[in-house]
Amino acid sequence: LIDLYGLRMVESEIVQQAGGSARSTPATVPVCIMDTGYTPEHSDLPERPFAVGDPSPVGACNTRACCCDKQGQCSSCTTSPCNCAPSLTQQVCRSSVGCPTLNPWNDASGHGTHVAGTVLALENGGGVKGVCPTCRPVVVRVFNDAGHFSYASEVAGAALACQRQGAKIINMSLGGGAATQLEWTTFSRLNSQGMIVFASSGNAGNSVISYPAGYSGVLGVGAVGEDMKRARFSQYNHAVDITAPGVDVVSSYPLGRGSFGVRLGMTTTAGVPTGSIRKFGGSATGVLPPTLMCHTGLMPEASDNCRGKICLTPRGEHTFQAKVDACKRHGGVASVIYNNVAEPYASAVDQPDEWRIFVVALAQIEGQNLAAALESNASITASIEIGGPTDYSALSGTSMSSPHAAGVAGLLWSKHPRCDAETIRSAMLASAIPLPAGTAGNCPAETPASHCHGRGLANAFTAMDYLCSRSFSCLDTAVCTDFNARKPGRSPYVAPTPEPSTDESAPAPPAGEAPEATPSP
Numbered sequence: 001l002i003d004l005y006g007l008r009m010v011e012s013e014i015v016q017q018a019g020g021s022a023r024s025t026p027a028t029v030p031v032c033i034m035d036t037g038y039t040p041e042h043s044d045l046p047e048r049p050f051a052v053g054d055p056s057p058v059g060a061c062n063t064r065a066c067c068c069d070k071q072g073q074c075s076s077c078t079t080s081p082c083n084c085a086p087s088l089t090q091q092v093c094r095s096s097v098g099c100p101t102l103n104p105w106n107d108a109s110g111h112g113t114h115v116a117g118t119v120l121a122l123e124n125g126g127g128v129k130g131v132c133p134t135c136r137p138v139v140v141r142v143f144n145d146a147g148h149f150s151y152a153s154e155v156a157g158a159a160l161a162c163q164r165q166g167a168k169i170i171n172m173s174l175g176g177g178a179a180t181q182l183e184w185t186t187f188s189r190l191n192s193q194g195m196i197v198f199a200s201s202g203n204a205g206n207s208v209i210s211y212p213a214g215y216s217g218v219l220g221v222g223a224v225g226e227d228m229k230r231a232r233f234s235q236y237n238h239a240v241d242i243t244a245p246g247v248d249v250v251s252s253y254p255l256g257r258g259s260f261g262v263r264l265g266m267t268t269t270a271g272v273p274t275g276s277i278r279k280f281g282g283s284a285t286g287v288l289p290p291t292l293m294c295h296t297g298l299m300p301e302a303s304d305n306c307r308g309k310i311c312l313t314p315r316g317e318h319t320f321q322a323k324v325d326a327c328k329r330h331g332g333v334a335s336v337i338y339n340n341v342a343e344p345y346a347s348a349v350d351q352p353d354e355w356r357i358f359v360v361a362l363a364q365i366e367g368q369n370l371a372a373a374l375e376s377n378a379s380i381t382a383s384i385e386i387g388g389p390t391d392y393s394a395l396s397g398t399s400m401s402s403p404h405a406a407g408v409a410g411l412l413w414s415k416h417p418r419c420d421a422e423t424i425r426s427a428m429l430a431s432a433i434p435l436p437a438g439t440a441g442n443c444p445a446e447t448p449a450s451h452c453h454g455r456g457l458a459n460a461f462t463a464m465d466y467l468c469s470r471s472f473s474c475l476d477t478a479v480c481t482d483f484n485a486r487k488p489g490r491s492p493y494v495a496p497t498p499e500p501s502t503d504e505s506a507p508a509p510p511a512g513e514a515p516e517a518t519p520s521p
Contacts, residue, residue: 002127002261002392005226006118006245006404009493011461012131014486015411016123018464019479028417029410031119032138032162032170033403034155035112037104039254042113042391044121044128046137104141110253112141114395115173117252118403119410127261127392128251131407131460134414138167142174155212156186159197163190168413168421171406172199172218173399175210184215191217194421198406200398202235207444207451214239219425222453223247223401228435228495229442230452234398236443240454242432244408246401253393259346260394263387266336266360268293270373270380276363280320280337281348284356285388288334290381295374300326300335307331310358310382312371315340324349324359334358334384338367358384405458412463419474423467431466432456461490 007013040047107113120137121130142158155172162170170190187197201220202210213220220239223231223246230236231247250260259279266274269290294306298317311327315337327335334357339345344363351357362370374380405428412424432455437443443452465487468480 002250004128004250005493006249006400007129007131009224009226009228009245009457009459010131010404010408011459011490011493012408012411014490015415015460015464015483016133018483018486019415019476029132029135029169029413030138030165030167031132031135031406031410032140032159032165032167033112033116033119034140034142034158034162034170034172034174035115036109036143037107037112037141038116038137038139039107039113039252040105041255042117042252044117044124044126044252044391045113046120046122104139107254109143110257110393111143111173111395111399112139113254114249114251114393115171115399115403118249118400119171119407121252131404132410132414135169135407135410138162138165140165156180156183159186159190163193163195168195169406169410170195170197171403172197172212173397173402175200175202175213175398177208177210179211179214183212184217187212187215187217189217191421196406196409196421196425198402198409200402201237201240203233203397203399204235205233206235207237207447208235209237209239210235219405220454221398221402221405221458223396223398224435224453224457226496228457228493229440230435231396231398231401232442233396234401236447236452238451240451242405242429242455242458243435243453244401244404244458246398246404247396248394249396249400249404250392250394251400253391255391256389258390258393260392261390263385264360265385266362266382268370268373268380268382270370270377272366272370272373274362274366274370276344276361276366278344278346278361279386280324280346280359280361282351282356283349283359283386284351285386288358288384290383291333292379292381293336293370293374294332295371296327299323300330300332302330304330308333310334310336310384312336312338312367312374314338314367314371315345315361320347321349324351324357328355328357332357334360336360336362336367336370336382338362338370339364358386360384360386408458408460408463411460412467415464415479416467416472416474416476418476419467419472423472423474427463427466428458429455431459431462433459433462461492 119130120132120135121128123129123133140158140161197218199213199218201213201222212218219241222240222243223234224243225231225247266277291310293310293312294304295312296304300311311332313323324335346361434456435441435453437449
């Protein structure tokens with residue numbers, strides 16, 4: 001099992017065990033993953049959740065055309081091809097029930113599969129486990145392969161579809177800058193009808209409010225890193241209700257397309273450390289034997305003399321794709337792009353199968369040290385090893401923090417199924433672990449902690465303790481008795497000692513994510 005700091009930070013394990021482990025407890029609370037799709041073949045995910053418009057395996061579905069209104073209600077076309085009224089959207093049915101625009105089991109981006117794993121990956125001794133392994137997934141694919149909205153009425157219609165399929169919790173790892181009356185009304189209604197809705201607060205690193213996180217009926221979730229400080233990309237404003245882990249979160253990914261856990265290494269004759277190395281999506285795999293290097297400017301040029309060499313290029317000004325393409329155009333056999341801020345990072349580029357080179361990233365200081373060594377010794381060589389892809393990836397963003405919070409809510413509800421949404425929601429907020437403002441919490445000057453972290457860090461242990469220490473009539477007393485007996489064995493999360501850093505530049509939004517107007521990792 002992969003060590004998941006996020007689960008340790010929200011202290012889900014001790015709550016999972018209270019009253020019976022996930023392995024002995026049937027799936028209960030339905031959580032709707034409103035995202036890019038789902039990979040039911042993944043060994044760590046429930047094989048066949050109930051997906052809107054596809055309650056049976058795809059192979060058994062009938063394909064027919066539909067016209068759908070803004071509330072997601074669809075009817076078959078009476079003509080071929082469809083001639084939908086101006087107020088309706090043409091879609092393709094995958095079964096006789098509902099009318100999703102695309103197959104929900106084809107998660108081209110991997111974003112939805114990653115989010116789903118954080119919420120509810122199974123406790124099966126495999127690679128990852130979710131915060132709530134007993135939660136039951138409901139899948140609503142709201143984005144198409146290009147990351148654009150594909151549902152008939154976009155966010156509001158998809159949320160109502162979640163409700164129609166019985167979801168009690170919705171996770172929306174998505175956001176944008178525009179609010180609508182339809183969405184405000186929809187989420188207010190869902191909130192009053194007993195659902196708990198979470199959304200990512202946004203990745204722009206500023207004080208702008210992102211929607212749907214900004215609606216009063218939605219809990220906006222900010223992100224912290226392993227150090228329990230605000231992630232620099234996490235937006236800060238009054239719409240942040242709670243915070244959860246969202247940096248370098250490892251979770252499930254479409255089969256054979258993940259980058260976490262691959263053999264990855266780089267050694268140089270300069271003796272410069274390269275421990276921050278990250279693989280770019282789209283990189284070649286295998287072993288590159290010791291090869292000469294060339295240090296380029298922001299864009300590799302012919303004058304850099306990179307033919308047959310490894311291009312060492314700083315990040316900035318041009319896209320990663322342009323840098324890699326230029327390296328290849330001038331004969332480079334690998335591209336090493338080092339960051340322009342202190343943190344490690346990773347991203348992705350497109351390369352045709354017939355012409356792939358190795359593409360990796362380094363942190364700023366390691367790249368600068370290697371560049372300095374090359375200036376005094378042009379004969380330095382490096383070797384790179386990149387193993388094949390896996391079924392897991394590490395992503396960063398408030399898209400990763402939101403499912404942690406949704407998982408905590410689902411876990412609490414699964415232990416106390418007679419409680420209502422307001423009891424679970426209030427327990428989470430009242431028991432959140434306070435985090436500091438200012439430098440100690442990585443918050444901008446004069447920004448209150450409530451805008452930076454909301455009520456604090458979502459924590460399953462403190463929320464369960466809050467519930468079990470009160471006389472709510474809805475509580476499962478046997479679960480509370482078992483939980484109280486386990487409390488002395490609690491092992492609270494302790495942030496690792498930070499490494500010294502002198503670079504305080506604010507990084508760009510995390511790599512490997514979709515734009516904030518689409519899924520917001």
